[in-house]
Every structure is written in C-alpha cells, then in structure tokens.
Amino acid sequence: MRLDHVQVSCPPGGEEIARAFYRDALGMTELDKPPLLAARGGCWFRLGEAEIHIGVEADFRPARKAHPALAVDDLDHYAEVLAARGFPVTWDNETIPGRRRFHTVDGHGNRIELV
Template sequence: MTLFTLEAVDHVQLALPPGGEEAARAFYTGVLGMTEQPKPPVLAERGGCWFVEGSVELHLGVEPAFRPARKAHPGLRVVGLDALATRLAAAGAPVTRDDTVPGRRRFHTEDPFGNRLEFLEKDHPGHESLRTCGGR
C-alpha cells in the first residue's frame, strides 16, 4: 500500500545556454504565446526564465555546459495543432510530423537551443491530416 499519490506534473525543466534568456522569451512568448512568470528572487539570481499557459508550465534553466535535449522532451497537448505547425514553420522552426501513434496527430519541433518539443492533438474523424499542413 502506498502512502502517496502522484497527482500531476507541476512543470517541465529544460536547459538553455548562458545568455539565452532573450531568445527563450522570443520563442516561448512570441511564437508559442506563453506568458513569462516571474521567478522567485532567490532563483532569479541563477538566470533562466519560466513560462506558463493554462496548466502548462515550462522552466528554462541556465546550464553552463549546455547540451540540447534531442531525445528527452515534453509532450504538450494542444487544440489547433495545424495552426501551431504553421506558426512554428513561419518562425523558421522545424516541424517534423509523426502520425504513428493511433488516435493522435503530432509533430516534433525544436526551441532556439535545439531542445526537442512534441505537440499532439487527439485525432478527430474526418479531420484533415497534419501531413497536408504547411511547414517543414
């Protein structure tokens, strides 16, 4: 018998290189439409930035020996997957489609630092396939 319950994911932490905060803001607020959330003062000294949209919270922390996450990634559910793919492609971000998971339409992209991000939407019968959407 367990004495605890995992309730939800509070946030996902991604790394960014030193000095990458402005590029992160441009991508996460400007392209993805998230809102920057002020970090607590004790953590703000470390650099990085936090972003939120609805129940999704992404923290980007400075990692001096930065290497992008190319395999590990957050999988973010969205409504309006095609519109997001088009927006990302227009911003110059790669859009790699992958329709291999039954019942879900999805694609992968990268943030400005090369961190992998997955966006997915439940497939609806009769909905145009993501394969016909713009983007790279």
C-alpha cells in the same frame, strides 16, 4: 498526482532566444521567478496548466530525445506559426495510431512535441 512543470535548459545568456520560442512563438506567458531563483538566470513560462522552466547550464547540451509534449487545441495553428517563424515542424501521425503530433526544437535545439 499531476505534473507541476517541466524544465529544459539553455546556455548562459540564452533567455532571449528562449523567449522568442516559448513566449513569442507558442504564446506562453512569462512568469516572474522568485528572487533567489531569478539570480540564477533562466525564465519560466505558462499557458493553461502547462508550465515550462528554462534553466541555465554552463555546459549546455540540447535535449534531443527527452522532451515535453504539449497538448494544444489547434495543432495546425501551432505548426503554421512555428514554421512561419523558422522553427522546424516534423509531423509524425503514424507512430502512434490515432494521434496527430509533430516535433519541433526550441531556439536552443531542445526537442519539443505538440499533440
């Protein structure tokens, strides 16, 4: 078994804000959604084997606890890029011994972990 993708949500019309985080800050490639799904809005992104789908919810509330964790080769690079673009970077290197990680939030307030 392997994880195929993770979905987080955004409010209607929030695709450009999602692109600013996932495409522009994290460097993920935007994928073409199948036509029937594209009609629902949202957007999909991939980098390596990590795929994140952004779905539109009319009564959107950001996920503040549930979150995807993205494993990256250069954690410090991503921390610098995100901080330079105004996204919060909250380091937590003590909760899980031996694991460097930080949390941030996408442009809609969804919690994202990088390890």
